Amino acid sequence: DTGVSQDPRHKITKRGQNxxxxxxxxxxxxxxxxxxxxxxxxxxxxxxxxxxxQLEKSxxxxxxxxxxxxxxxxxxxxxxxxxxxxxxxxLCASSLQQGKAFFGQGTRLTVV
Amino acid sequence: xxxxxxxxxxxxxxxxxxxxxxxxxxxxGSPELFWYVQYSRQRLQLLLRHIxxxxxxxxxxxxxxxxxxxxxxxxxxxEEDSAMYYCALDRGSTLGRLYFGRGTQLTVWP
Numbered sequence: 001d002t003g004v005s006q007d008p009r010h011k012i013t014k015r016g017q018n019x020x021x022x023x024x025x026x027x028x029x030x031x032x033x034x035x036x037x038x039x040x041x042x043x044x045x046x047x048x049x050x051x052x053x054q055l056e057k058s059x060x061x062x063x064x065x066x067x068x069x070x071x072x073x074x075x076x077x078x079x080x081x082x083x084x085x086x087x088x089x090x091l092c093a094s095s096l097q098q099g100k101a102f103f104g105q106g107t108r109l110t111v112v
Numbered sequence: 113x114x115x116x117x118x119x120x121x122x123x124x125x126x127x128x129x130x131x132x133x134x135x136x137x138x139x140x141g142s143p144e145l146f147w148y149v150q151y152s153r154q155r156l157q158l159l160l161r162h163i164x165x166x167x168x169x170x171x172x173x174x175x176x177x178x179x180x181x182x183x184x185x186x187x188x189x190x191e192e193d194s195a196m197y198y199c200a201l202d203r204g205s206t207l208g209r210l211y212f213g214r215g216t217q218l219t220v221w222p
Contacts, residue, residue: 003155031208040121042198042212043156056207091156095208103156 004104006092012110013082020078021107025094032075034067035091043091082111114139116201118213125189126221133184133216135199144202145175145182151195189220
């Protein structure tokens with residue numbers, strides 16, 4: 001599968017723990033996006049990288065959230081001191097051009 | 113501010129019937145509009161974009177700037193069209209972030 005891959009697919013964690021998700025974009029794509037999706041809603045933008053530079057962060061991304069794309073290839077999204085409200089599907093997408101984004105299958109986070 | 117509204121959370125039609133999934137947007141600039149689809153247990157994927165003016169799987173969508181709408185239409189629905197459909201907007205900036213509607217779950221009955 002040469003599409004966007006995300007790991008893990010599912011994560012259950014206790015409140016207060018830290019979690020880290022990984023996204024491997026399509027290899028030639030320089031743009032990488034993180035979105036969050038809660039039940040009954042469409043994806044909501046979290047942050048955007050062009051190569052290794054993080055160019056935009058949503059207000060949804062509190063100081064407990066941090067994202068990196070150190071070499072302009074894979075990206076990680078870390079959530080510190082998780083809260084129950086962080087339970088959601090975290091989606092990664094990559095693209096070469098605006099709008100034509102390819103999505104991964106997502107990481108479903110459950111905070112108990 | 114920009115907003116994408118999909119008024120129908122659920123839509124059911126019978127096979128062979130026409131289907132229209134509604135999408136309205138609010139944005140003062142010149143946006144680019146998209147439809148994304150998510151079939152059961154599959155990832156979100158691009159169905160079509162308004163600038164391409166193409167028909168994918170029999171679906172078409174026309175951008176109506178006067179009504180600020182981008183409704184998705186298909187004249188004869190098929191069972192395999194059953195899926196979640198999301199309308200999305202790109203403000204046309206260089207960033208390419210998408211603003212999604214809440215989605216419409218389409219069910220096509222045999």
